[in-house]
Amino acid sequence: MTSSDPSTPPQARSADSIRQLLALDAEHVWHPYGPMPGTVAPLLVEEAHGVRLRLADGRELVDGMSSWWSAIHGYRHPALDAALTEQAGRMSHVMFGGLTHEPAIRLATTLADITPGELRHVFLCDSGSVSVEVAIKMCLQYWRSLGRRGKSRLLTWRGGYHGDTFHPMSVCDPEGGMHALWRGVLPEQLFVPAPPAGFGAEPDRAYVEELVRTVERHADELAAVIVEPVVQGAGGMRFHNPEYLRVLREVTEACDVLLVFDEIATGFGRTGELFAAEHAGVCPDVLCVGKALTGGYLTMAAALCTPRVARGISAGEVPVLAHGPTFMGNPLAAAVANASVDLLADGSWRADVARIEAGLRTGLAPAAAVPGVVDVRVLGGIGVVQLDHQVDAAAATEALTARGVWLRPFRDLIYTMPPYVCDDTDVAAIAGAMVAAARVA
Structure with a gap:
């Protein structure tokens, strides 16, 4: 098997290799909505498959953002490839x-x-x-x-x-x-x-x-x-x-x-x-x-x-x-x-989006009781937790990644637009991580 086979865990990069790449990134790469040089080191992604991002350090995160709402079929879909x-x-x-x-x-x-x-x-x-x-x-x-x-x-x-x-x-x-x-x-x-x-x-x-x-x-x-x-x-x-x-x-x-x-x-x-x-x-x-x-x-x-x-x-x-x-x-x-x-074309996405909607409604319900949360809303494949203050993005991201989920909170929002191919376990993980992030954000 090759390292690109999703059943074969990729070999994690060495800590020195990661540091060197991130140093070059900080020196040369201007990221969206960020200063130059950057003040927060991004996560280094090695590869992606299905709904998961594999990081260079070996960690794996469920991508609850669909790469800014675009990867609705997940990564490396055989028909798209x-x-x-x-x-x-x-x-x-x-x-x-x-x-x-x-x-x-x-x-x-x-x-x-x-x-x-x-x-x-x-x-x-x-x-x-x-x-x-x-x-x-x-x-x-x-x-x-x-x-x-x-x-x-x-x-x-x-x-x-x-x-x-x-x-x-x-x-x-x-x-x-x-x-x-x-x-x-x-x-x-x-x-x-x-x-x-x-x-x-x-x-x-x-x-x-x-x-x-x-x-x-x-x-x-x-x-x-x-x-x-x-x-x-x-x-x-x-x-x-x-x-x-x-x-x-x-x-x-x-x-x-x-x-x-x-x-x-x-x-x-x-x-x-x-x-x-x-x-x-x-x-x-x-x-x-x-x-x-x-x-x-x-x-x-x-x-x-x-x-x-x-x-x-x-x-x-x-x-x-x-x-x-x-x-x-x-x-x-x-x-x-x-x-x-x-x-x-076959319309099966409708059942997937309805399933995601139901999972987000159930999984995000506890967020309504979290201090500082002013609204929890779900529509289709969109789930939102809104706070009464600016999100502490660093704390929220740490809470999310600790639970194996990638999201990008902004302003007063912790939200998700997951790929339609997320299964119920993935949706539950995303919702649970959002609730945890709301508690620390």
Whole structure:
């Protein structure tokens, strides 16, 4: 057997080798949302299989984060590995300008088939944040093509997160997020309060009236409304009633404003529906997907739009969408994305997500009695423990890893979005570790 066989425990690196690698990491590698040089040494991962990360020191952790919500099928899935290997034997990349290929054609066709409503046209992107950039550009260019340049602002609700590139930052929460640093540089957008919390809570009529009133008042200057449907992700892991999405669809149609749903985090089953928009039974004009699109193997995202949007852009003075990434439609990423979506085709993921939801509800229930915990909430394959103070990330991470679980707490949250292939024991381990982390965090 080789060391890559999951049944063969990998030989742990020596302590000296680990120290040397981490020293080089600290010297040269700038990690996300961290200073340079880093102040906290990351864990060194040697390999991964199924739902487990094997660290260089020999420890094994259940990955309750699905690699930032993307590895929904776990690691080294045979169907995804095979798709990647087969495509690499044909071609790893070819430019998408003037050329095309079967993996991208099949992926775009599949996405058009499985997404809600009339989202027929698919623009393949490098990453989730770039798909939001493209979606915004679609909306702005649509109105410019129609000669309505005054419709150039965006509206969203507070508590959102749409990425770290510039236009997406402008529609992230302007106070609570990381992007307040860029006030005065970013475009100034319009914000309404965050939607009232609670997926199953009764809709707040006063809030509905405020949503409608704000869109109506600013309709002449609004290119689009952009929101995360049902779940606000990195902005706070908040859930809201799908009724607010129906309200937005009705008022944007009435006021001639485009509607964009950012489903980068929620798409492909995470909330219990294939797309979160399905909870509301509505379709946006533009839809962003990413993260789980390739099952966590390669970076790829997409912005889908309706024929109305595509026709409007194509009828303009500049009749093309002014965007074209070098690695757009990458064949390797498209091939593995096709395999990932194919794994969802039989619908068995629904039972897995329901099982995970039930396990998280049971396993996280004790957290409600932990001092400092203000809320415990679960929806689909998402579990959240919210504190009344900032998480002590170091203490929480130590408690989690001591119990064999990898999570990344942030702000006042300890949360999980595990791979759908987690079994009941894995889910129980994740939930138990979250409760333990809440006690020390």
